[in-house]
Amino acid sequence: MVKQVRQISGVSCTVQLSKRILSDRIVAGTVRIHGPNFFWLKRRSQLDNARKMSRQTARIADPKKVNSELFTLTYGALVSQLVRDYESVDDVNKHLERIGYNIGIRLIEDFLARTNFPRCHDMRDAADKIQQAFKLYLGLSPGISNWSNGNEEFSLTFESTPFAEFVELPDSCSNLKYGNILPGVVRGACEMVQMEVQSWIIQDTLKGDNITELRIRFIKKLEDAIPAGED
């Protein structure tokens, strides 16, 4: 379909268009220019730019980010596999914590590489960094609260976590600590920077609580490994 579109100062130009496209919004099709017609040339390049930009915005996907639902459902597939593989819910809880620990000891390396942070000097410092890590990795902003007297124990509170999205616990799994990976991650990560901590979930939105609350307690500072035969 060839259509004569406009005549400007006596120079004609034809535009070959695919059927349903209006003359002013050239999206698919070629522009043929008869004679020097700067108006159309300019128009064309503007449209091209606009197209490029819209394509870029459509492709915003940050290569460092992943769709959180892929993450949620993948975690869900893992938990349901564990429930099938282990006989008791207690074993599943333990194993989830263990998996979290394994992730934690690796995730901390990534965190250190990204942030260039030194080791923490106390629990307040650690709490602050753990909070930042949640922001960086899961896009969450947990609250820090309920400090114990000696500043050795605190809570992280979450309004929601990506783990619990789409989840409802059946009665047969009412004791399942679905998000038990989290305390494991915290324990593993802290251990790698020489802090032994204990961590556990005390409130869980999946159990009907208003928030999910993760408790973290400082146990002791670990010493660096010394090679065998040295003191």
Place this chain on the structure above:
Amino acid sequence: MTIHNLYIFDRNGILVYYGEWNRKKVPSMSKEEEGKLVYGMIISLRGVIEKVSPLDIKDNSFHYRTSKYKMNFWESPSGVKFVMNTDLNSPNVKELLRSIYTQVYVEYVVKNPLCVQGEFINSELFAQKLDEVIKASLSYTSRTV
């Protein structure tokens, strides 16, 4: 300027990687023995450095130099240790070691499910990326004979 070789120890002092680029003298012992020797030395050296330090700061890196080469040490806060022998003129080896940690070790060892912690790193991808980073570094490219 020259990079001779690189040792990586995990947080428990196990030699998990060794690579060499311009090492002219063949060592008289096995890699494992050499690894133990190097690890023992850097830990002792670090102990001494901390004990006699006139300043109250802890640093996670140091180097010593002979008249011919320089041994550079850098440790991540998580206790992964990198030891690299270079010639005397190599600039910024500490930065290079840090970038090996952030760009190669964390990406291709930590996130690779087939790399088991505490075992020798047996990954082509890791070796290849490491080689790229080393060869792109100033210490490697500007080399004098």
Place this chain on the structure above:
Amino acid sequence: MPNLQIETEKIEPHASLSSIISLNQSKAKTSILDKSLSKGKQEVHLSCFALLFSEIVQYCQNRSSSIMDLQNRLSDMGKQVGLKLIDLIVLREKNYKRDIKLLPVLLFIRTTVWKTLFGKEADKLENSVDDPKQYYIIEKEPLVNKFISIPKDQKKSLNCASFNAGIVEGVLETSGFPAKVVAQSHKGATYYVITFDESVVVRDKQVE
């Protein structure tokens, strides 16, 4: 007078019942169906996913006797994801409609599904020359393989993108196109080899 007595008897149990109901309601958890569905724009850091996937691979590996077994386990996990995920995507992107022809479904997986999941479309969709039941979705660098270096001796056989193959299988199953999907390494790319059920191909010829 007897009438009145009967009435009071009726009222009492009724009142107590309603109070029980209200008590129950205040204790009950809010059902997941009462919550509104998110727009699905949230993201987590790639490292989180990479490490979770790494744990999944290791978990499957510990329970597998062979590479084949490992791949099947990964594929099963992926299938769970695919089965559920497609509902979300269809709901958001396709206005509750699903395709009934084979080719549009495959194109939908290659483009929309892949983009939603991995932020990019899969590279190619091809049809097998000699088997009308077989199609290939081809991806040069699957996200799940980004950090994985396969030892030389396993290079031909092991491909952790079996997980993705499982996702495709799940998506196809929910869409009414039963098929077997396996991931194969070929010429440095990953081929998701889709083999449809005979019935699917027959039906597809009938639907015009």
